[in-house]
Amino acid sequence: MKTTHAALAEKFIANTAQTDWHDRTLWLVRQKRDKAVHTLPEWEILREWASQIKNHTLSQLSEYLSEFEQKAKANGIVVHWAADAEEHNRIIYKIIRKHNIQNIVKSKSMLTEECQLNKYLEQKGIEVVDTDLGERIVQLRKEPPSHIVLPAIHLKKQEVSETFHRYLKTEKGNHDPQYLTEAARQHLRTKFIESQLAITGVNFAVAETGGFVICTNEGNADMGAHIAAVHIACMGIEKIIPKARHLAVFLRLLARSATGQPITTYSSHFQQPGPGQELHIVIVDNGRSKHLGRKDFRNSLKCIRCAACFNTCPVYRKSGGYSYHSSITGPLGAILNPNTDMKASADLPFASTLCGSCSHVCPVKIDIHEQLWKWRQVIVAEGYVSRKKKTGMKIISFVLSRPSFYRFSGKAGRWIMRTFPFLLKNKLNPWFHSREMPEAPKQSFRDWYLKHKP
Amino acid sequence: MLSKEKILQVVAANQPEFVPLPEMNHGCLIEYSDLCAQFKTASENVGATVQRINDIQVLKEELKKEAEAGRFIINTIAGLGTINKQATLLPAARLNQLEKVYIKGTIGVAENAAVWVPESNMLNRLLPFIAEHLVLLLEKKNIVTTLHEAYQRIDISTAGFGVFIAGPSKTADIEQSLVTGAHGARSTKVYILE
Numbered sequence A: 001m002k003t004t005h006a007a008l009a010e011k012f013i014a015n016t017a018q019t020d021w022h023d024r025t026l027w028l029v030r031q032k033r034d035k036a037v038h039t040l041p042e043w044e045i046l047r048e049w050a051s052q053i054k055n056h057t058l059s060q061l062s063e064y065l066s067e068f069e070q071k072a073k074a075n076g077i078v079v080h081w082a083a084d085a086e087e088h089n090r091i092i093y094k095i096i097r098k099h100n101i102q103n104i105v106k107s108k109s110m111l112t113e114e115c116q117l118n119k120y121l122e123q124k125g126i127e128v129v130d131t132d133l134g135e136r137i138v139q140l141r142k143e144p145p146s147h148i149v150l151p152a153i154h155l156k157k158q159e160v161s162e163t164f165h166r167y168l169k170t171e172k173g174n175h176d177p178q179y180l181t182e183a184a185r186q187h188l189r190t191k192f193i194e195s196q197l198a199i200t201g202v203n204f205a206v207a208e209t210g211g212f213v214i215c216t217n218e219g220n221a222d223m224g225a226h227i228a229a230v231h232i233a234c235m236g237i238e239k240i241i242p243k244a245r246h247l248a249v250f251l252r253l254l255a256r257s258a259t260g261q262p263i264t265t266y267s268s269h270f271q272q273p274g275p276g277q278e279l280h281i282v283i284v285d286n287g288r289s290k291h292l293g294r295k296d297f298r299n300s301l302k303c304i305r306c307a308a309c310f311n312t313c314p315v316y317r318k319s320g321g322y323s324y325h326s327s328i329t330g331p332l333g334a335i336l337n338p339n340t341d342m343k344a345s346a347d348l349p350f351a352s353t354l355c356g357s358c359s360h361v362c363p364v365k366i367d368i369h370e371q372l373w374k375w376r377q378v379i380v381a382e383g384y385v386s387r388k389k390k391t392g393m394k395i396i397s398f399v400l401s402r403p404s405f406y407r408f409s410g411k412a413g414r415w416i417m418r419t420f421p422f423l424l425k426n427k428l429n430p431w432f433h434s435r436e437m438p439e440a441p442k443q444s445f446r447d448w449y450l451k452h453k454p
Numbered sequence B: 001m002l003s004k005e006k007i008l009q010v011v012a013a014n015q016p017e018f019v020p021l022p023e024m025n026h027g028c029l030i031e032y033s034d035l036c037a038q039f040k041t042a043s044e045n046v047g048a049t050v051q052r053i054n055d056i057q058v059l060k061e062e063l064k065k066e067a068e069a070g071r072f073i074i075n076t077i078a079g080l081g082t083i084n085k086q087a088t089l090l091p092a093a094r095l096n097q098l099e100k101v102y103i104k105g106t107i108g109v110a111e112n113a114a115v116w117v118p119e120s121n122m123l124n125r126l127l128p129f130i131a132e133h134l135v136l137l138l139e140k141k142n143i144v145t146t147l148h149e150a151y152q153r154i155d156i157s158t159a160g161f162g163v164f165i166a167g168p169s170k171t172a173d174i175e176q177s178l179v180t181g182a183h184g185a186r187s188t189k190v191y192i193l194e
Helices: A005-012 A016-037 A043-059 A061-074 A085-098 A110-114 A117-123 A133-140 A157-168 A177-194 A220-227 A246-258 A288-292 A298-302 A308-312 A314-319 A330-340 A357-361 A368-381 A387-400 A403-419 A445-452 B002-014 B035-045 B057-068 B147-153
Strands: A078-082 A104-106 A128-130 A197-200 A204-206 A211-216 A230-236 A266-270 A278-284 B049-053 B073-075 B100-104 B107-109 B115-118 B133-139 B161-165 B187-193
Touching: A005 A314, A016 A246, A016 A308, A016 A314, A043 A061, A043 A246, A043 A298, A061 A078, A061 A278, A061 B002, A078 A085, A078 B002, A085 A110, A085 A117, A085 A197, A085 A230, A085 A278, A104 A117, A104 A177, A104 A220, A110 A117, A110 A230, A117 A128, A128 A133, A133 A157, A133 A177, A157 A177, A177 A220, A197 A220, A204 A246, A211 A220, A211 A230, A211 A246, A220 A266, A246 B147, A288 A298, A288 A330, A288 B002, A298 A330, A298 A368, A308 A314, A308 A330, A308 A357, A314 A330, A330 A368, A357 A368, A387 A403, B035 B049, B035 B187, B057 B073, B057 B100, B107 B147, B115 B133
Parallel strands: A078 A278, A104 A128, A104 A197, A197 A230, A230 A278, B049 B187, B073 B100, B100 B133, B133 B187
Antiparallel strands: A204 A211, A211 A266, A266 B161, B107 B115, B115 B161
């Protein structure tokens, strides 16, 4: 099924009330971020430090990855390397088979979404229970997350209530968030206690210590990791930071940028396996090393997944995560996805107004809107835009580069709009779908200016 | 180990030219005139409660009262009385009924209410998360201004596990309505010992 951002967005905005709610709510999150940011006079300096630390890390990534592996092994952690999603999934499956594991809990990890781990394991008859509340909601509904930090932000509480009534036997029609959260707590407590394997993501992996940090508000990563006999943490190669002291910079930026909190409730530092436990780390490439070689785009590997760029984006807020038809949605997805599948993601860099708001809120200073613009050029050069767009652009380019022809076209256009308005006010004109055509002025600005010029 | 070599080889070939680490001069960082007051405000903002005490006796009595009432409580702080080591090692299914746990934090961070708890203090990694209610004891002299200062004072490589805890477990995954008590402790109370 070939679907584009524009077509999927059209579906999303069909429900006006919900679209407005989505827009307003995410803007509220952006405002919370602003409020938190303004309490720190050093905010811009922190952003600069974070950006430079990440730039440095990318420039020494192979060295830091080797250092991290060596230190992690010395800590008693088993380290695996996965070239792609398939290998990542296979490694995890092998560990499951080795221990004959039945009960698996997983906390939020966008990497496992990217690798489609749940689907892979399901095909082998293995069920994974997502434990982040938002992720559990969308998992029960058989939907993917629509936002990397707020997975169920596209849903209203009535929808959550219906889902919980069906699967968790909650009261029909009770959509009090407190009640529903309590039901999820009880339901997932049972899953935690039975769990034999906990799968988690990684927020930061520290080369200097060979340990890693996971940030959650709910405590689900810890409930899983400290109960199950086996813990597997999955990380992309770009999660490395050089020193423990650098955690201060990133932890100060992450939650403030994401939700406006000064820090997440839990920032858990895993250094060694717990008593009697097995701790594994899977280090995943899946296109990242290639991305590192793209000078104009490598910057996006600095991302710490706060989603500030989502919450501020006027297109994301009004089109919803599903319009991006990929596991990483929003402006971030629009610059990451073309790297792995340019053809399938060719529409995403165009789903932006290039207003630059994303770049301004990014805590690690990724030039998101510039990358969107640069991807458009790469995508056009590679021939991945529709013929309609290409022809239109060619015509516009032809007209705009010939001043006298441009003036003639303007005059002709205004005359046509006045004399034969139906030629433009019809279904064939995409501009007219949801807009009125402007009144055609009698003269152009240029003509007016020439007449009135002092 | 084929993938490891392949990944490292491509990364090494594609990584940009050396960029130095930034000089991080801490002179620009925020300062608070009253660290303890700031810590209290930050804690309340993240949903924790704070009580300042002059004497550890207050906590000892609270603990004694709870024990007498037959509540399932675990104390991990030596200064508060005997530690029931056996209880800390109970299986998760049993700890699931744990009402409250008392743990000592080593550092408190004024800017964000985070309290550092190393594994050696919690005895069992699961305790601060599985308990219905969490009580943290913090000495006033151990409150620092920012996370930068906190990381100067702690060495994360010495603990097998350690966690910064700021407030109770919470979520806003349903319509952005804030609910406390998602999966971890429903409440976090911090006693600051003067």
